[in-house]
Amino acid sequence: MNFPARIDVHHHIVPPVWAETLASRGLDSGGWPIPAWSPRSAIAMLDRQGIATGVMSVTSPGVHLGDDAAARALARSVNEYGAEVVKDHPGRFGHFASIPLPDVDAAVAEAVHALDVLGADGVVLMSNAHGKYLGDADFEPLWAELDRRAANVFVHPAQPPMTLLPGTPAPLADYVFDTTRTALDMVLNGVMDRYRAVRVILSHGGGFLPYAAYRFSGLAPTVVNRERKADDILRDLKRFYFDTALSASPSALPSLLAFAEPGHILYGSDWPFAPQETGTYYNQFLETYPDFTPGQAAAVDRGNAEALFPRLAR
Incomplete structure (x- = not known):
């Protein structure tokens, strides 16, 4: 692997306005503290880990913390900050824009603004928006x-809309x-069937979806639809x-490689x-895994992401 080469699609930004807003409300990320972040420290990490672009x-918890008007303002501030970081450090960063679901009208407006005006590389959605999952008809x-x-x-x-395991922060399980x-939810409600032009990236190897996919597909027609x-x-x-964030392990990676379509696995660091x-x-x-097919490791590190983000292609 040429150094640095990877494209990291799971790299978190901590905009000051977002961190300050969470702190003022006594919030964190599902029981996980919000760490310090700066462009300088991020670039140092990228270089250490062989990552060209994060x-x-x-x-x-995203940008919608309970109030629609405040969420709209926070989303715009966060996205403008991210766009400036990309502008100030060409090639080192990309940007998924935050949008204020479950306020659908505001979410659509902010997505359009971020993609068309700020030049975002896509949008980030939380897995649920105050208990509403992404296959919801709304x-x-x-x-x-x-x-x-x-x-x-x-x-x-x-964080799912349920009580956490005692003493266990949400990111752990x-x-x-x-x-x-x-x-x-997205599949059973037809989102992935109706909207085939959109490219949806799931964090952390898709949770346990690759491991249980055949269970889902086998049972769903008889009990759901x-x-x-x-x-x-x-x-x-x-x-x-x-x-691959937190998922390139001896048990998870083989399962992911066995299930995912060619070109559908991307490097992530979290x-x-x-x-x-x-x-x-x-x-x-990842660097020592013996069962990659020829060219597969380089595709995971960079090539597959280049197909989704052409502006980052060499």
């Missing part, structure tokens, strides 16, 4: 708008559960893209929320 996104106008633009959509997990839950065949559901599950030593472990596993 595509930035705000993590859970979100159809947003999916239709994103589909018209063939947009990249990065789905990041959020519930985030992988909520990613799987919203992906299945008898009009859809198992092959149709499996096809839509395979339309997702997946990042920095700065994932500890540096954790990122080093997963990178070493």
Whole structure:
């Protein structure tokens, strides 16, 4: 691998206005503290981990903290900040814009502004918006708008609308559960079938979706929707893209490689929320994994992302 080469599609930005807003409300990310972040520290991490470009996104709880008007203002401030970071550091950063779901009208307007005016590389959606999952019929106008633009959509997990396990922050267990839950919701409600131009990236190897996909596709036609065949559901599950953040492990990576379509696995770090030593472990596993097919490792590191983000292609 030429250094630096990777495109990191799961790189978090911590805009000052967002961090200050969370702190003022006593909020964090599902029990996980909000770390410090700066363009300088981010670039230093990119260089250490062999990453050419980090595509930035705000993590859970996103920008809608309960008030529609405040969410609209926070989304615009966060997105303008991200666009400036990209502008100031050409080639080192990309940007997924935050949008204020569940306020659908505002979410559509902010997505259009971010993509058309700010030049965002896509949008980031939390896996649920105050308990409403991404297959909800109310979100159809947003999916239709994103589909018209063939947009990249990065789905990041959020705390599910239920009590956490005692003493267990949401990122430890519930985030992988909520990613799987919203992906299945999107498929069973036809989002992935109706909007085929949109490219949806699931965090953390898709939660446990690759491991359980054949269970979902086999059971769903008999207990949920008898009009859809198992092959149709499996096809839509395979339309997702997946990042490797916290998922390039001896058990998860083989399952992901066995399930994902060619070109659908992308490198992800989850920095700065994932500890540096954790990122080093997963990178070493990716770099020494013996069962990649010829060219597959380079595609995961960079080539597959270049297809989704042509402006980052060399």
